[in-house]
Amino acid sequence: MGEALSSKEHLLVIFYQELPASLVGYINNKFSDAEVTVYRPIKDVPVPSDLWHNATVLVTFTTLPDLKDAKNLKLIHFLSAGLDHLVNHPILKETDIPITTSSGIHGPPIAEWTVMNWLISSRYYIRTYEAQKEHKWDSKQSYMQGMHDQVGKKLGILGYGSIGRQIARVSSAMGMTVHAYTASPRTTPESKHDSGYIVPGTGDADGSIPASWHHGADRESVRSFLAIGLDHLVISLPLTPQTTHLLGPEEFAILSDNCTHPNSKPYVTNISRGKVIDQDALIVALKSGQLGGAALDVADPEPLPKDHPLWDAPNVQISPHISGAGKEYFPRSMEILANNLERMKRGQPLINSYRRGKSY
Amino acid sequence: MGEALSSKEHLLVIFYQELPASLVGYINNKFSDAEVTVYRPIKDVPVPSDLWHNATVLVTFTTLPDLKDAKNLKLIHFLSAGLDHLVNHPILKETDIPITTSSGIHGPPIAEWTVMNWLISSRYYIRTYEAQKEHKWDSKQSYMQGMHDQVGKKLGILGYGSIGRQIARVSSAMGMTVHAYTASPRTTPESKHDSGYIVPGTGDADGSIPASWHHGADRESVRSFLAIGLDHLVISLPLTPQTTHLLGPEEFAILSDNCTHPNSKPYVTNISRGKVIDQDALIVALKSGQLGGAALDVADPEPLPKDHPLWDAPNVQISPHISGAGKEYFPRSMEILANNLERMKRGQPLINSYRRGKSY
Numbered sequence: 001m002g003e004a005l006s007s008k009e010h011l012l013v014i015f016y017q018e019l020p021a022s023l024v025g026y027i028n029n030k031f032s033d034a035e036v037t038v039y040r041p042i043k044d045v046p047v048p049s050d051l052w053h054n055a056t057v058l059v060t061f062t063t064l065p066d067l068k069d070a071k072n073l074k075l076i077h078f079l080s081a082g083l084d085h086l087v088n089h090p091i092l093k094e095t096d097i098p099i100t101t102s103s104g105i106h107g108p109p110i111a112e113w114t115v116m117n118w119l120i121s122s123r124y125y126i127r128t129y130e131a132q133k134e135h136k137w138d139s140k141q142s143y144m145q146g147m148h149d150q151v152g153k154k155l156g157i158l159g160y161g162s163i164g165r166q167i168a169r170v171s172s173a174m175g176m177t178v179h180a181y182t183a184s185p186r187t188t189p190e191s192k193h194d195s196g197y198i199v200p201g202t203g204d205a206d207g208s209i210p211a212s213w214h215h216g217a218d219r220e221s222v223r224s225f226l227a228i229g230l231d232h233l234v235i236s237l238p239l240t241p242q243t244t245h246l247l248g249p250e251e252f253a254i255l256s257d258n259c260t261h262p263n264s265k266p267y268v269t270n271i272s273r274g275k276v277i278d279q280d281a282l283i284v285a286l287k288s289g290q291l292g293g294a295a296l297d298v299a300d301p302e303p304l305p306k307d308h309p310l311w312d313a314p315n316v317q318i319s320p321h322i323s324g325a326g327k328e329y330f331p332r333s334m335e336i337l338a339n340n341l342e343r344m345k346r347g348q349p350l351i352n353s354y355r356r357g358k359s360y
Numbered sequence: 361m362g363e364a365l366s367s368k369e370h371l372l373v374i375f376y377q378e379l380p381a382s383l384v385g386y387i388n389n390k391f392s393d394a395e396v397t398v399y400r401p402i403k404d405v406p407v408p409s410d411l412w413h414n415a416t417v418l419v420t421f422t423t424l425p426d427l428k429d430a431k432n433l434k435l436i437h438f439l440s441a442g443l444d445h446l447v448n449h450p451i452l453k454e455t456d457i458p459i460t461t462s463s464g465i466h467g468p469p470i471a472e473w474t475v476m477n478w479l480i481s482s483r484y485y486i487r488t489y490e491a492q493k494e495h496k497w498d499s500k501q502s503y504m505q506g507m508h509d510q511v512g513k514k515l516g517i518l519g520y521g522s523i524g525r526q527i528a529r530v531s532s533a534m535g536m537t538v539h540a541y542t543a544s545p546r547t548t549p550e551s552k553h554d555s556g557y558i559v560p561g562t563g564d565a566d567g568s569i570p571a572s573w574h575h576g577a578d579r580e581s582v583r584s585f586l587a588i589g590l591d592h593l594v595i596s597l598p599l600t601p602q603t604t605h606l607l608g609p610e611e612f613a614i615l616s617d618n619c620t621h622p623n624s625k626p627y628v629t630n631i632s633r634g635k636v637i638d639q640d641a642l643i644v645a646l647k648s649g650q651l652g653g654a655a656l657d658v659a660d661p662e663p664l665p666k667d668h669p670l671w672d673a674p675n676v677q678i679s680p681h682i683s684g685a686g687k688e689y690f691p692r693s694m695e696i697l698a699n700n701l702e703r704m705k706r707g708q709p710l711i712n713s714y715r716r717g718k719s720y
Binding site (some may be wrong): 017020027108109111112113116119120123125126128129131132135136137138139140141144145146147148149150151169170172173174175198199201202222263267277299302303304305306308311312315318319320321325326327329343354 | 377380429468469471472473476479482483485486488489491492496497498499500501502504505506507508509510511512526529530532533534535558559562571622623639659662663664666667668671672675677678679680681682686687703
């Protein structure tokens with residue numbers, strides 16, 4: 001395992017929280033031939049120049065060196081999937097240091113979080129849980145009225161990236177049909193491919209799962225998509241000026257009016273950013289019954305204030321931006337790094353390479 | 361839709377609870393050419409002989425006529441999957457009236473229930489739920505310690521029938537590997553097939569999902585299976601003298617000792633009957649940490665008494681025998697009936713046909 005980095009190299013890992021000892025051990029072990037430093041920045045104190053100067057490979061979330069401190073860096077690997085918050089940094093704008101991201105590692109945990117929330121809602125899990133707390137064996141009859149399953153439901157995914165693809169894979173296995181929406185058209189087999197890192201055994205590498213593909217960068221295209229009769233809408237888009245409040249009163253009405261499921265109204269899942277949804281409109285749509293429920297891993301703002309009405313909106317399940325988290329996060333990101341270091345050695349193109357000048 | 365039964369036929373549906381009007385309407389609509397009677401038996405009062413005599417097709421859960429009242433019946437369709445409770449009834453033992461079951465319709469709901477429980481446990485959903493009730497945006501850090509996903513986990517399914525196959529399908533999409541256990545050997549491609557009713561778009565018709573197949577009717581064979589290093593054990597077996605207390609202290613120890621997952625101990629899911637598990641041993645294994653958790657839709661006895669220690673065992677999720685329930689239950693069972701009535705007309709073999717002399 002240690003051969004991806006030679007003994008001449010110095011891997012610097014900068015992370016804003018204390019990493020568990022087991023994880024530090026894992027990293028040291030994975031790159032055992034190289035010198036490894038795991039550093040937690042101290043608030044308002046710059047990272048020591050020595051550290052920057054020594055480093056040949058940098059692993060980081062957001063912290064970057066000044067240009068003058070980056071001379072020895074031959075690769076920067078980000079622990080995040082997107083770099084939209086850093087596009088104006090000189091390292092990104094003015095150097096050609098190869099940069100890679102952790103795109104692709106969020107698919108399995110976020111797909112699990114998504115499907116879990118759907119099922120909790122459709123299978124009345126809260127009732128089960130509260131009954132168990134009271135040691136109460138509920139009557140079966142109380143579950144028969146609206147409990148239903150996901151077979152045959154139509155799932156629309158706004159943003160068919162690595163996360164949407166793993167949601168699609170699991171949903172398809174559950175008997176649902178998948179409909180993909182992307183900003184640019186995906187009309188050729190090549191354009192449907194996922195060219196980034198994929199956790200083995202997951203995802204939709206060749207884009208063969210969707211029953212239909214839709215696209216467009218404007219609101220009207222999105223509305224046409226929402227009108228195809230969806231039972232589930234998953235929002236997996238980056239936040240941009242164009243996607244801010246992309247889903248509002250009219251969009252929820254279109255979703256609702258076109259849903260023909262006999263047992264449920266449309267369910268909205270947001271794993272993107274809170275601001276993609278007009279949150280007040282969402283609350284109204286949930287209260288009116290236009291929507292059947294919502295799973296939200298993101299909110300506007302975060303943390304969501306204690307007195308915010310979203311907390312108690314009907315059939316809403318809120319979690320604190322944790323859908324992508326878990327024990328596998330770091331090891332998978334390090335797997336991408338090790339893979340790319342091997343590719344560099346062999347002169348092959350890197351996976352998850354950041355293309356300068358494109359924010360996504 | 362109505363053509364499956366002609367106007368000369370009389371469909372009698374006997375169910376122990378009041379059926380919702382929408383469901384009665386559904387049945388009438390589906391068999392609109394025939395006379396349809398939906399009857400709810402009154403406690404301690406026999407079903408009127410007239411009803412029996414008129415009926416040419418009977419749909420029932422457990423209620424059956426005496427031999428003398430069954431003369432006009434050309435098909436009996438059961439709303440349950442198994443008939444083990446009725447094998448000694450004269451209608452089953454002494455007539456050759458074709459009998460069919462609803463086997464196969466439980467796959468999707470029970471698979472959803474199963475996967476939901478796994479994810480609630482591994483993704484710390486209870487913490488999320490309780491925090492939302494308090495309007496509390498938890499720190500991400502509190503989720504990072506043990507939350508993990510299902511990718512790469514080894515799932516063992518004791519009893520690879522229609523339910524196990526749909527669990528396998530979803531699990532495989534989640535990146536897990538599946539290992540099947542059956543009583544009799546399934547060494548040929550034909551023997552691996554599911555020949556019963558399958559909800560379209562679900563299941564594992566040709567048995568291609570499992571990475572390995574195991575079999576045996578004795579306890580030693582089961583123990584060998586439990587020793588292959590499983591992260592999940594799903595129990596989907598009928599209750600027989602041989603399967604009573606099949607899982608006890610030794611079996612839980614074998615499971616635990618052979619599990620090599622870095623982030624979790626074996627998780628047991630029981631969707632069969634409570635008595636298949638030695639419940640006291642299960643509580644001990646959960647308390648000791650030998651097992652990581654359990655999802656139980658069945659208990660011994662049912663209803664589970666209020667003061668039973670199982671309610672509060674660590675990481676146990678109990679539901680009141682509802683995993684197979686839902687809005688789709690009746691329509692799917694009626695779909696099998698309609699399909700078989702068409703087959704009868706065409707002289708084709710029936711699906712889900714009960715073979716007299718075999719209890720399973």
